[in-house]
Amino acid sequence: MKVYINKPLCTGCQHCKDVCPVAVFELRDRGDVANVNVDGAPAEMEWKQVVEKDVYSKWKDVQDGHNHFAEKNDGTSGGISVGVNGEACILCQACLIQCEGECIHIIDDSGTEYKSIYS
Numbered sequence: 001m002k003v004y005i006n007k008p009l010c011t012g013c014q015h016c017k018d019v020c021p022v023a024v025f026e027l028r029d030r031g032d033v034a035n036v037n038v039d040g041a042p043a044e045m046e047w048k049q050v051v052e053k054d055v056y057s058k059w060k061d062v063q064d065g066h067n068h069f070a071e072k073n074d075g076t077s078g079g080i081s082v083g084v085n086g087e088a089c090i091l092c093q094a095c096l097i098q099c100e101g102e103c104i105h106i107i108d109d110s111g112t113e114y115k116s117i118y119s
């Protein structure tokens with residue numbers, strides 16, 4: 001399985017990491033561009049330190065206990081998600097329904113793509 005994030009859409013909510021049973025995700029500093037762009041996302045989904053404006057407007061003021069768009073992760077949220085261990089994914093789909101930015105992409109071995117839809 002290949003798992004990557006459309007980085008400009010990621011709020012840093014950490015839901016993906018919290019629900020994944022096999023530790024596919026890590027939250028990394030937004031300034032650490034080289035270590036954020038390592039999950040094989042297509043060029044248009046790579047992190048260039050610019051958040052997509054619609055997702056920013058939607059989540060920047062939401063008070064749900066998560067630090068949206070924070071530079072660094074504090075253990076509960078913040079930073080930006082990276083699919084560091086996609087090979088371990090068992091396609092439970094837990095992350096796909098929890099992703100605020102609707103920015104997780106999973107490609108299975110047959111090439112079928114699964115995308116997150118926030119619910």
Ligand code: SF4
Pocket residue numbers: 003019020021022023024088089090091092093094095096106
């Ligand atoms: S679908 Fe894969 S990456 Fe997502 S939570 Fe389940 S095992 Fe983790």
Ligand code: SF4
Pocket residue numbers: 005009010011012013014015016017080081098099100101102103104
């Ligand atoms: S759940 Fe989605 S928006 Fe939240 S940190 Fe993970 S990839 Fe980013």
